[in-house]
Each structure stands twice: as structure tokens, then as C-alpha cells.
Amino acid sequence: xxxGFDQFKGSADYVTSEPLRNAVNVSIALGRPxxxxxEPGTGKTQLAHSIARGLKKKLITWNIKSTTKAQDGLxxxxxxxxxxxxRFGDKDISDINRYIKKGKLGQAFLSEEQVVLLIxxxxxxxxxxxxxxxxxxxxxxxxxxxxxxxxRAVHRPITVITSNAExxxxxxxxxxxxxxxxxxxxxxxxxxxxRVHFGDIKKTLLSQAIQTFYAxxxxxxxxxxxxxxxxxxxIKALIASDIPHENISREVPFAGVLLKKETDLDYFMNNxxxxxxxxxxxxx
Amino acid sequence: MFTxxxxxxxxxxxxxxxxxxxxxxxxxxxxYITTLDEFYYLARAILIKSEAxxxxxxxxxxxxxxxxxxxxxxxxxxxxxxxxxxHRLPGEKQAEFDRMKFDELLRELxxxxxxxxxxxxxxxYWVGRGGTSPFGHSGYHPEGIRIGGAPGGRxxxxxxxxxxxxxxxDDLTLDVRQMRxxxxxxxxxxxxxxxxxxxxxxxxxxxxxNVGDIELIWRRSRKNTVKLLLLMDVGGSMDPFALLVxxxxxxxxxxxxxxxxxxxxxxxxxYDNLYRDVERSxxxxxxxxxxxxxxxxxxxxxxxxxxxxxxxxxRYGAIDYYERNEVPGIVWLQRLASHFTHHVWxxxxxxxxxxxxxxxxxxxxxxxxxxxxxxxxxxxxRLIVKR
Numbered sequence: 001x002x003x004g005f006d007q008f009k010g011s012a013d014y015v016t017s018e019p020l021r022n023a024v025n026v027s028i029a030l031g032r033p034x035x036x037x038x039e040p041g042t043g044k045t046q047l048a049h050s051i052a053r054g055l056k057k058k059l060i061t062w063n064i065k066s067t068t069k070a071q072d073g074l075x076x077x078x079x080x081x082x083x084x085x086x087r088f089g090d091k092d093i094s095d096i097n098r099y100i101k102k103g104k105l106g107q108a109f110l111s112e113e114q115v116v117l118l119i120x121x122x123x124x125x126x127x128x129x130x131x132x133x134x135x136x137x138x139x140x141x142x143x144x145x146x147x148x149x150x151x152r153a154v155h156r157p158i159t160v161i162t163s164n165a166e167x168x169x170x171x172x173x174x175x176x177x178x179x180x181x182x183x184x185x186x187x188x189x190x191x192x193x194x195r196v197h198f199g200d201i202k203k204t205l206l207s208q209a210i211q212t213f214y215a216x217x218x219x220x221x222x223x224x225x226x227x228x229x230x231x232x233x234x235i236k237a238l239i240a241s242d243i244p245h246e247n248i249s250r251e252v253p254f255a256g257v258l259l260k261k262e263t264d265l266d267y268f269m270n271n272x273x274x275x276x277x278x279x280x281x282x283x284x
Numbered sequence: 285m286f287t288x289x290x291x292x293x294x295x296x297x298x299x300x301x302x303x304x305x306x307x308x309x310x311x312x313x314x315x316y317i318t319t320l321d322e323f324y325y326l327a328r329a330i331l332i333k334s335e336a337x338x339x340x341x342x343x344x345x346x347x348x349x350x351x352x353x354x355x356x357x358x359x360x361x362x363x364x365x366x367x368x369x370x371h372r373l374p375g376e377k378q379a380e381f382d383r384m385k386f387d388e389l390l391r392e393l394x395x396x397x398x399x400x401x402x403x404x405x406x407x408x409y410w411v412g413r414g415g416t417s418p419f420g421h422s423g424y425h426p427e428g429i430r431i432g433g434a435p436g437g438r439x440x441x442x443x444x445x446x447x448x449x450x451x452x453x454d455d456l457t458l459d460v461r462q463m464r465x466x467x468x469x470x471x472x473x474x475x476x477x478x479x480x481x482x483x484x485x486x487x488x489x490x491x492x493x494n495v496g497d498i499e500l501i502w503r504r505s506r507k508n509t510v511k512l513l514l515l516m517d518v519g520g521s522m523d524p525f526a527l528l529v530x531x532x533x534x535x536x537x538x539x540x541x542x543x544x545x546x547x548x549x550x551x552x553x554x555y556d557n558l559y560r561d562v563e564r565s566x567x568x569x570x571x572x573x574x575x576x577x578x579x580x581x582x583x584x585x586x587x588x589x590x591x592x593x594x595x596x597x598x599r600y601g602a603i604d605y606y607e608r609n610e611v612p613g614i615v616w617l618q619r620l621a622s623h624f625t626h627h628v629w630x631x632x633x634x635x636x637x638x639x640x641x642x643x644x645x646x647x648x649x650x651x652x653x654x655x656x657x658x659x660x661x662x663x664x665x666r667l668i669v670k671r
Contacts, residue, residue, distance in 0.1 A: 019325035026316055026326055030307060037335065079488055083496055166465055174333040175303045181335040221527065223460050223534065 007055060014043065014050035015192050020180055024051060027178040033119075033137055033159035035174070038182030041227030044162040047182075048118035051158065058115045060157070062104035064125045070132030073105035073119075074142050074151075096147050105136060106151055114155035123166045130173035138176065185228065187214055197232055198239065208248040209235050215249070216258060221267055226258040233257050289348045293331065296340040300331050320349070462657055463535035469664035470512065470582065471541060475504035507543070510582060510668070512536065513573075513624065514547040515554065517587030518562050525632035528655060529586055532630070536584075546581075548573070552591050553613035554620065555602050570616055574623050582667040583620060583627035586655065589646040590633065596642045614645065621649045628663040630655040 008024045010016040024047075027034035036044045052059035062073055078099045085091045092098070102110065108117040122130060136142050140153035161177065163169065185193060187210055194206060209231070217225045226234075234257045243253050252258075252273065259265045293300045308330045317323050324345060332341050479502040486501040514536055516529055536545060548558035548568060557567040594601045595613060602609045621627050629650035631638065638647065646652070651666055653659035 019329075022322060022325055023329040026311055026329065029314070029316060030311060032307065035333070079492065083492070087496055167468070169333075171299065171301075175301050177333065178329045179333045180329050181338065 008051055009054060011050045011054040013053075013196055014046055015189060015196060016047075016050070017189075020047070020182065023178055023180040028158050030178070031156050033161050033177050035169075035177040035179045036160060036162045036182060037165055037179070039184050039227060040164065041229045042182040042184060043228070044182060045118065045120055048116055048120075048160040048162075051160065052116040055116070055158075057113070057158070058111065059118060060104050060108045060111075060115050061118045061120060063120045064122050064129070066124050066126075068125045068129065070129055070136075071103075073103040073133070074136065075103055075106050075144060076101045077146050100144060100147060102151075105133075106142075108157040109140065109142075109151055109153040111157070112154065115157050117157040117159045119159065119161045121164060122161050123163045123169065127167055127170070131170050134173060134176070184217075187211075190214075190228070190231070193228065194232065194235060198235060201235070201239065202245065204245040205235075205238060205248070208245050209238060212249045212252060213258070216252075216268075219268070219272075221271075222259065222264045223261050224259075224264060226260075230258050230260070286348075289327075289344065292344040292348050293341065296344050298332065298337045298340050298344070304331050460531050460535045460538070463532055463660060464539050466657055466660040466664060467535055467539050468541065469661060470510045470539075470667060472509050472668055474509050475506050476509065477504055477507070479504050481505040508541045510542055511544040511578075511580065512542050512546070512584060513577060513581040514545070514584045515558065515586070515620075516547065516549050517552065517585075518549045518564070519551050521552075521588055521590055522632075525588070525655070528632050532586065532655065532660075544581075546577070550587075552587075553596055553602070554616045555609040555613055556611065556616075570620075574619060577624075579623055579625050581624055583624040584663070584667070585620075585627070585629040585650055587629070587631070588633045589629065589631055589643040589652070590637075590640055591642050593641050596645060614649075617646060617649050626667045626669075627651075628653060628666050630659065630663055 007028055008021055010021060024034060036047060038044055048061070049059060051057075077096075078101055082093055082096075082099045086093045105117070108115050137159065140156055141150055143150050190210055190213075191206060194201065194210070213226060213231050213234070216222070219225075234254060237254045237257055238248065241253065243251075247253075252268075255268060255273075256265055259268055290300060290305055308327055311317055311326060311330065317326050328338070328341055332338060481503050483501045483503045486503075487499065490499040490501055491497065514533070516533065518526070518529070522529065533547065536542075536547070539545075548560060549562055549564060550558055551564060554570060556570055558570055558573065560566040560568060592601075597612050597614050599610060599612055600608055601612060627650055629646060629652045631643070631652050632655040633643075635654050638644070638652070643652075651663075653663040653666075
């Protein structure tokens with residue numbers, strides 16, 4: 001396929017699956033935003049970085065907070081500055097354009113070349129937030145009444161939106177997106193991921209650590225299951241500590257790095273580690 | 285093209301719209317999709333917007349592309365799921381299962397499986413989760429099983445058959461975080477208290493109107509006014525659901541957005557006293573609760589509502605002999621339901637087990653929902669509806 005499809009092939013430092021690559025490419029080709037969901041620590045945000053690197057495009061990140069409004073992404077009219085200038089400043093206040101500050105979306109539209117726009121954690125914002133952006137993302141333009149000006153996208157940005165599903169997104173918004181759910185990596189894929197970060201890791205250490213990690217994730221009673229980033233931290237600690245590799249799955253050293261909640265750690269210590277000698281050990 | 289597939293999805297209550305269908309047609313038309321495997325993933329990316337629907341998609345995909353209704357070949361797989369969790373049982377329990385007994389159970393299960401396919405979409409799935417089925421009590425659910433393996437080089441229909449997203453369906457019970465998100469629905473923001481929040485927008489406008497003389501505009505801040513009262517059934521027939529209930533409890537407990545949150549326990553049914561702890565050592569009188577809590581507390585009851593009829597309707601019917609309740613449990617439930625204007629009942633049992641005398645009686649007093657993510661979401665909506 002060479003009709004402009006198949007652009008994104010992943011990048012050296014980010015491991016992707018084929019379905020994910022296809023989803024990225026179809027969203028680029030059809031000009032639809034790509035909505036990414038998945039467990040924390042599965043690399044949703046990293047995907048946008050990888051697309052930008054892979055396609056050699058600039059990345060514009062718009063981090064959404066609970067107070068973010070759709071308007072912030074388009075432009076902000078800094079009336080306070082203008083008021084201040086009118087009273088004390090010696091600047092030209094007749095040019096309203098000087099006080100129109102473009103938001104991330106506005107910057108992405110006005111960029112000379114196509115950019116990757118990451119709208120990170122869209123579900124943090126108010127429930128109405130995605131709806132307020134519908135038109136702008138559809139038409140790729142917005143109107144500034146203060147200056148009677150319409151900002152139109154020079155190049156349609158490649159839009160990646162991540163969500164942790166903290167809030168439901170409105171249907172009208174979802175209809176316009178391409179959706180991909182990043183599954184938690186399989187042990188094989190996880191090995192690949194760890195190798196990307198620790199190139200020269202010992203084979204026994206890697207297999208022991210991954211085996212223990214997935215066994216921990218199988219414990220249903222845990223309130224917060226360890227995710228990829230915790231595994232990477234843990235492996236870092238293991239490498240630094242020089243603990244004999246064959247003891248890792250039995251002793252689970254530095255369990256606190258993997259289990260961040262006190263109750264989880266207690267539960268694990270009492271139910272699994274304490275009885276390790278009597279036969280109840282982590283099973284896979 | 286594939287129009288039947290569209291309707292197959294709609295039949296499974298997957299919210300696919302014409303807009304999305306046209307997008308898929310566009311992708312097909314432009315030649316982005318050349319193989320069935322690509323079709324499987326791209327159609328999913330374009331049509332399905334929540335991992336909760338992936339499983340329905342898989343079922344519809346199999347149905348359409350194999351031309352068979354339901355999925356009989358799944359039963360082999362299902363038996364495998366059910367065999368698997370046995371390995372995870374603690375040693376002493378495992379000994380209870382001799383080979384004969386287990387085969388018997390499997391046969392019974394196969395029979396039930398065939399019956400259930402007629403009642404539910406994806407019927408096989410319900411088997412084994414049923415709390416009162418022979419499988420539920422021992423606490424090994426197929427929920428815990430994940431079918432791993434990279435999809436590399438496999439056929440799309442096979443991938444659909446794996447149904448790896450069963451665990452993401454929203455009619456399943458899930459973890460603390462997901463429950464907490466569902467509980468976030470319990471929110472009624474009202475502006476209350478003193479005018480102590482600066483209304484920036486209005487201040488700017490007023491100041492601009494004043495030709496630059498600063499004028500400050502204040503308003504009341506928005507606070508959540510929802511107060512939650514959680515009453516949980518513990519012990520006895522609720523034992524298989526202990527983990528589930530404790531998950532709900534920690535979700536509610538760690539939700540910080542309630543104005544007030546109170547919780548008590550009961551055994552089997554509510555009588556003269558409620559308990560402050562799971563061990564049921566410290567009591568509080570139900571009467572006292574009704575007197576001291578305002579009717580605007582949202583009452584969330586959790587229990588299987590399943591008991592002997594006398595335990596619900598008779599004096600001295602309480603399951604614990606020393607309780608000696610003067611007032612039958614049903615009257616206490618009536619008092620609770622009429623005192624608190626917003627009340628619901630979450631039942632961890634599968635809805636098809638609800639055809640039971642006491643469950644139906646209680647169901648008349650309290651709107652009853654299954655203790656699943658979907659049920660919890662419905663219940664919270666019911667709790668904040670304005671009357």
C-alpha cells in the first residue's frame with residue numbers, strides 16, 4: 001500500500017503491535033483523531049512521542065487538567081495585560097492581536113508544517129470539554145470574534161488523544177475518533193520492552209523478574225496492581241543490588257517498589273512471603 | 285458491503301452509528317484494508333469506542349464471518365477455563381475434589397451451558413460466575429483467567445474466538461478504581477455557603493465596564509452535597525462475595541467527594557441493630573440511625589437478599605437466635621426505604637437467581653441492581669435523580 005497509508009512504522013525506542021500501527025495509520029489517512037485508552041503505564045502518552053519521532057514531526061503537547069477549558073486550547077485574550085498597559089504601559093493597545101495568545105490547538109493549526117498534537121488525559125477535564133472541541137477538530141478552524149479573524153489549519157495536525165476512562169466521553173465526540181485500546185503487554189512483549197530500557201540485562205534476572213511480576217499481577221486482592229513503570233523501577237533496583245538471581249521470585253526483594261499501597265504490601269508480606277517456607281509461594 | 289455485520293453489532297447493543305459505518309466504508313473504499321485480519325482490527329478501531337464492547341464485537345465478528353449463530357466450539361474452551369483455576373486453589377481445598385466428582389460437575393456444567401445459551405447473549409460466559417452455582421462457592425471464577433499469547437500470525441476469526449476482552453465487559457464486576465469512577469456519578473454540585481470565591485470572568489467584565497477601576501465580584505463555591513449511607517450484608521450466604529463487597533467498600537471509602545459517608549454492616553437482614561464492624565461486635569441501633577440521619581442521605585444497600593422467608597417476615601426470625609427481634613426484618617427495611625428518599629439495593633448474585641421469594645419481596649421495596657459496574661452506574665444514576 002503506498003497511497004499515503006502505512007506511514008507510521010514505530011520508532012526504535014517504542015515497541016508497538018501491528019494493530020496499533022494500523023490504527024495510527026488509518027487515523028492519519030482519514031484525518032480523524034486517534035483516541036488511546038489503556039491501563040496506566042502502558043505507554044499511551046509515549047505513543048504520541050513515538051509517532052512524532054517516527055515521522056520526524058514536531059510534537060505539541062496539550063496537558064489537560066481539571067480546570068482546562070476548550071477555549072484555552074484555541075486562544076486567550078489577555079484583557080488584564082491590555083488593561084494594565086492602558087493605565088501604566090507605553091505600549092500600543094489599539095492592536096488587539098498583541099493580546100491574543102494562541103493555545104496549543106491554535107499553535108498546531110498555524111504551524112508551517114504538519115505537527116503531531118497530543119491532547120493528554122482528556123478525561124481529566126470537565127465532561128463538556130470534548131464537546132466544545134468537536135467543531136474545531138472537525139473543521140480544523142476557529143473564529144476569533146475580538147479580531148474578526150478565522151484561524152484555519154495550514155496542515156491538519158495528526159491528533160492523538162489519551163484517556164484513562166475517569167469520565168465517560170460524549171458519544172458525539174467518540175463517533176469522530178478512531179479508537180485503540182492498549183492491552184497490558186504479554187510477558188514476551190514485556191521482555192522486549194525491558195530490553196529496550198536495559199540493553200545488557202542478564203537473562204536469568206530478566207526471566208525471574210518478569211515471572212514474579214506477572215505472578216504478582218495475578219493476585220486479585222491487590223488494590224493497585226503493579227504496572228510497567230513499576231517493573232522498570234524494580235529491575236533497576238535489582239540490577240543495582242546484586243541479589244542472587246535465583247532468589248528473586250522466592251524473596252521478592254524491594255517489594256515496596258512494586259506495591260505502592262501499604263495495605264497491598266502488608267497483604268502480600270503476610271500471605272505470600274511469610275508462608276513461602278511452608279510451600280505457599282507465588283504461582284503462575 | 286458487510287451491512288449485516290453492522291446489524292449484528294447493533295443487535296448486540298453495541299452503539300455503532302452510521303457516521304462510524306461511513307468512515308469504515310471510506311477506509312475500505314480507499315483500499316486501506318486488504319485482508320480479513322486488517323479488517324478485524326481496523327473495523328474495531330473505527331466502530332468500537334470502548335474496550336467494554338470489544339467482547340461483543342468479537343462475538344458478532346465470529347457470528348458474521350463464520351456464519352454460525354452463537355458459538356458452540358467455545359464450550360471446549362470454556363471447560364478449559366474452568367479446569368484451569370483449579371490449579372490455583374489452596375492445597376487443602378483441592379483435596380476435596382476427587383476426579384469423579386469433578387467430572388460430574390463438568391457434565392452438569394455442560395448441560396447448564398446449553399440451557400443458558402438460549403437465555404443470554406454469550407451465555408457460556410455466565411456459567412461459572414454464578415455465585416450459587418456449584419462453582420461459585422469455592423471461589424474460582426473464570427474471571428481470573430487470562431488467555432495470553434501474542435496474536436502473531438493468527439487468523440482474525442481465531443483472534444475473535446479468543447475473546448480476550450471478556451474481562452473488560454461492563455456487565456462484569458471489576459476493580460476498586462473502576463468502581464470509584466462509577467461512584468463519581470454520585471455528585472450533585474450546588475453553590476452553598478458564604479460568597480468566598482472570586483468570580484474572575486464577572487470581575488473582569490465589571491472592571492472593564494468601570495473603565496478600569498477594579499471591581500471584585502464574589503460568589504458561593506460549588507460543593508458536592510451528596511451524603512452516602514452504605515449498609516452491607518456480611519457473613520453466611522454473602523461469604524462468596526466478600527471480596528466483591530470489600531472492593532465496593534474501599535471504592536466508596538477512598539472516594540473523597542462525598543460530604544459525608546457512613547457505613548454499617550448487617551447479617552442477612554436489617555433488624556433492631558446494625559454493626560459498626562465486619563466482626564459484628566459493636567452495635568448501633570437502627571432506630572438511632574433513622575432518628576439522626578436526615579432523609580437526604582443516599583441509601584445504598586448491599587446484599588443477596590436471600591434468606592428463609594421467616595427471617596424476613598416474622599418476629600424473632602433473626603438468623604442469630606440471641607437477636608430476639610421484636611420487629612420483623614421487612615418492617616425495618618420498609619422504615620429505611622420510606623425514611624431515605626433515595627434508596628437502592630445492589631445484589632451481587634446473578635440476576636437470574638433473583639427469582640426467590642425474599643429477593644422479590646425486597647425488590648419491591650428497593651430498586652434492585654446487580655453489583656456489576658453497569659449495575660452500579662445505574663444505581664448511582666437512580667440515587668441522584670431529582671424527585
